[in-house]
Amino acid sequence: MSTPKNFSELHAALAAASNPDAAIRAGAELRNGQLTKPPGALGRLEDLAIWYGAWRGEVRPEINAPQVLIFAGNHGIAARGVSAFPAEVTAQMVANFAHGGAAINQLSKLAGAQMSVHPIDLSRPTADFTQGPAMSDADVMAAIAVGWEAVDQASDLLVVGEMGIGNTTSAAAIAHALYGGAPQDWTGRGTGVDRAGVALKSRVVAEGLAANPQAAGDPLQALRCLGGREVAAMAGAIARARVAHIPVILDGYICTAAAAVLERLVAGALDHAVAGHASDEQAHDRILGHLGKEPLLRLGLRLGEGSGAALAIQILRGAIACHSGMATFAEAGVAGG
Amino acid sequence: MSTPKNFSELHAALAAASNPDAAIRAGAELRNGQLTKPPGALGRLEDLAIWYGAWRGEVRPEINAPQVLIFAGNHGIAARGVSAFPAEVTAQMVANFAHGGAAINQLSKLAGAQMSVHPIDLSRPTADFTQGPAMSDADVMAAIAVGWEAVDQASDLLVVGEMGIGNTTSAAAIAHALYGGAPQDWTGRGTGVDRAGVALKSRVVAEGLAANPQAAGDPLQALRCLGGREVAAMAGAIARARVAHIPVILDGYICTAAAAVLERLVAGALDHAVAGHASDEQAHDRILGHLGKEPLLRLGLRLGEGSGAALAIQILRGAIACHSGMATFAEAGVAGG
Numbered sequence: 035m036s037t038p039k040n041f042s043e044l045h046a047a048l049a050a051a052s053n054p055d056a057a058i059r060a061g062a063e064l065r066n067g068q069l070t071k072p073p074g075a076l077g078r079l080e081d082l083a084i085w086y087g088a089w090r091g092e093v094r095p096e097i098n099a100p101q102v103l104i105f106a107g108n109h110g111i112a113a114r115g116v117s118a119f120p121a122e123v124t125a126q127m128v129a130n131f132a133h134g135g136a137a138i139n140q141l142s143k144l145a146g147a148q149m150s151v152h153p154i155d156l157s158r159p160t161a162d163f164t165q166g167p168a169m170s171d172a173d174v175m176a177a178i179a180v181g182w183e184a185v186d187q188a189s190d191l192l193v194v195g196e197m198g199i200g201n202t203t204s205a206a207a208i209a210h211a212l213y214g215g216a217p218q219d220w221t222g223r224g225t226g227v228d229r230a231g232v233a234l235k236s237r238v239v240a241e242g243l244a245a246n247p248q249a250a251g252d253p254l255q256a257l258r259c260l261g262g263r264e265v266a267a268m269a270g271a272i273a274r275a276r277v278a279h280i281p282v283i284l285d286g287y288i289c290t291a292a293a294a295v296l297e298r299l300v301a302g303a304l305d306h307a308v309a310g311h312a313s314d315e316q317a318h319d320r321i322l323g324h325l326g327k328e329p330l331l332r333l334g335l336r337l338g339e340g341s342g343a344a345l346a347i348q349i350l351r352g353a354i355a356c357h358s359g360m361a362t363f364a365e366a367g368v369a370g371g
Numbered sequence: 372m373s374t375p376k377n378f379s380e381l382h383a384a385l386a387a388a389s390n391p392d393a394a395i396r397a398g399a400e401l402r403n404g405q406l407t408k409p410p411g412a413l414g415r416l417e418d419l420a421i422w423y424g425a426w427r428g429e430v431r432p433e434i435n436a437p438q439v440l441i442f443a444g445n446h447g448i449a450a451r452g453v454s455a456f457p458a459e460v461t462a463q464m465v466a467n468f469a470h471g472g473a474a475i476n477q478l479s480k481l482a483g484a485q486m487s488v489h490p491i492d493l494s495r496p497t498a499d500f501t502q503g504p505a506m507s508d509a510d511v512m513a514a515i516a517v518g519w520e521a522v523d524q525a526s527d528l529l530v531v532g533e534m535g536i537g538n539t540t541s542a543a544a545i546a547h548a549l550y551g552g553a554p555q556d557w558t559g560r561g562t563g564v565d566r567a568g569v570a571l572k573s574r575v576v577a578e579g580l581a582a583n584p585q586a587a588g589d590p591l592q593a594l595r596c597l598g599g600r601e602v603a604a605m606a607g608a609i610a611r612a613r614v615a616h617i618p619v620i621l622d623g624y625i626c627t628a629a630a631a632v633l634e635r636l637v638a639g640a641l642d643h644a645v646a647g648h649a650s651d652e653q654a655h656d657r658i659l660g661h662l663g664k665e666p667l668l669r670l671g672l673r674l675g676e677g678s679g680a681a682l683a684i685q686i687l688r689g690a691i692a693c694h695s696g697m698a699t700f701a702e703a704g705v706a707g708g
Contacts, residue, residue: 069474070464070467070472070473070474071473071474071674072455072456072562072563072673072674073563074563074671074673075562075563075672075673075674076474076672076674076678077651077670077671077672077673078670078671078672079670079672079682118409119409119706120706122706123705123706126703126704126705126706127407127705129703129704130407130698130703130705133698133703134698135407135697135698135702135703136407136408136697136698136703137406137407137408137413137693137697139696139697140689140692140693140696140697141689141692141693143692143696144685144688144689144692225409225412226409226410226411226412314414330670331668331686332669333414333415333416333667333686334414334415335412335413335414335415335416336409336411336412336414337408337409337412337413341413341693345416345685345686345689348481348682348685348686348688348689349668349670349682349685351481351685352477352478352481352681352682352685355477355478355480355481356474356477356478356678359476359477359480360472360473360474360476360477361467361470361471361472361473365472366463366466366467366470366472366473367463367466368460368463368464368467369456369457369459369460369463
């Protein structure tokens with residue numbers, strides 16, 4: 035499928051995306067019921083394996099080619115002092131990713147995942163969204179295209195992560211535009227600002243919504259006006275995976291905000307995604323609640339980079355190893371309950 | 372260290388066991404603070420890596436040789452109908468472990484762990500503990516010795532699991548003897564009994580305590596009078612690991628009850644152990660609360676076999692991969708916060 039060139043084409047691609055085959059799903063459920071364990075004894079692992087198998091069209095699925103995509107972008111609002119780190123750190127961390135020194139490098143390697151880093155116009159930060167839209171139509175579509183085209187069609191699992199100083203504030207503004215509430219419902223410590231920093235973030239979010247009235251309740255306008263290039267790229271990659279039936283593990287708050295744009299655009303657009311973890315950012319739980327997704331892990335991470343989602347690959351691998359590798363009661367000669 | 376021959380020798384071995392070197396721990400903490408991430412951004416993974424490194428005596432530890440030990444035993448109380456499965460299933464599942472068909476086989480393989488299965492006198496169930504002690508002194512020490520001697524001194528991480536029809540009732544009786552409360556505080560659905568089955572388990576636990584007054588508040592008597600051979604073997608293996616500074620990931624309710632015996636015997640006996648997961652068995656959370664251990668995973672598992680702990684190996688691996696593999700701010704040329 036060709037890369038969407040405008041909002042209409044992205045919307046149409048998601049609306050036309052097919053769902054898993056019900057017969058495959060039923061076959062995976064049947065197999066699950068025959069495995070040598072009491073019914074339901076593997077808890078959430080059972081649901082995960084069935085969900086994954088259904089999306090891949092395999093009753094006994096395997097994970098052979100997970101992909102981790104890291105997008106990076108710079109934000110005009112970083113100049114407002116919303117982060118504990120200076121904006122230069124975005125490019126420095128991209129170099130760290132390239133040299134294998136970041137957390138996501140270690141976690142991708144552990145998961146056997148192909149990882150690539152996609153800095154997007156770092157020398158051209160988005161506009162300060164308290165003064166008007168962060169991006170033009172052309173800029174947001176270009177960033178969406180970076181994500182869309184970065185997805186390897188041969189991969190069988192996708193994690194998207196990000197780096198972008200200031201981007202928890204961008205995520206908060208998007209979430210506020212999508213779900214309403216108060217600005218402070220959606221802001222938190224990010225990489226480590228203090229109470230005054232959180233209050234500043236809430237003010238910046240409020241100013242952002244005031245400066246971009248077209249963003250309220252319009253998910254793609256929220257992405258354009260309040261997002262960043264890396265946020266748009268994540269949305270593009272998750273959308274491409276939906277169309278291609280590549281299951282996705284969502285990462286932290288920023289990734290989840292990017293994903294939420296798609297679900298608000300077309301209900302069911304995230305049926306191919308599970309929540310990898312709940313981060314320490316309070317608003318992450320709130321947005322996951324809106325999406326109806328229960329996180330697999332809850333370990334107090336607040337790093338981004340796809341780190342929590344990459345760690346959660348191991349949980350999914352465990353689920354699938356059991357589902358596809360265990361003997362049935364009949365095969366093992368074990369008496370059922 | 373030679374295998375303890377009686378309760379006094381086991382107690383003495385635990386009381387004499389050494390703690391991690393404070394300088395190594397401080398070195399691991401220092402390294403953690405220098406890694407290219409905001410302080411605390413890896414949440415619980417940071418604590419895990421430091422804990423593991425301290426126990427292994429390495430500032431930058433690795434996991435190279437995890438071991439999974441599965442013990443199996445039969446229980447006299449199974450004849451009371453406390454399980455949804457017949458007692459023959461213990462031996463059938465041992466055969467399934469041997470042939471590689473169980474959940475723990477898949478999860479051990481995924482974790483790169485050496486796994487072995489140790490059935491203990493399956494043809495000789497413990498005595499029905501509602502009629503008196505489940506085991507003699509000689510029997511419980513023999514089972515403890517099986518666990519003690521099964522630990523590979525060259526391993527660097529230990530998971531112990533179990534199979535034994537009726538053993539959630541045994542675990543409930545031990546927990547009740549250790550911590551008091553009401554019998555129903557400690558019983559649950561096990562492998563899948565109904566409400567009447569849970570009520571029966573509570574009655575059996577109450578009868579067990581009444582028939583074995585010496586078990587109340589005496590942890591090793593609780594293990595002997597109310598435990599099973601596989602439960603005693605798990606306690607023996609966890610004790611051996613404590614002495615040898617091999618970190619342990621605890622599994623579900625039965626494993627945790629076996630471990631709790633040691634902590635009640637000598638405070639700090641479980642400092643080398645983390646809780647791998649909280650199972651769906653309600654009393655598991657209660658006993659973890661008594662031990663002050665927060666589970667790494669909460670996925671509704673209720674299988675035993677070491678399954679949840681083996682899955683949690685992957686979380687620990689992730690923690691250590693980040694801790695030992697990431698670049699420092701100085702190495703990467705990234706500006707600190």
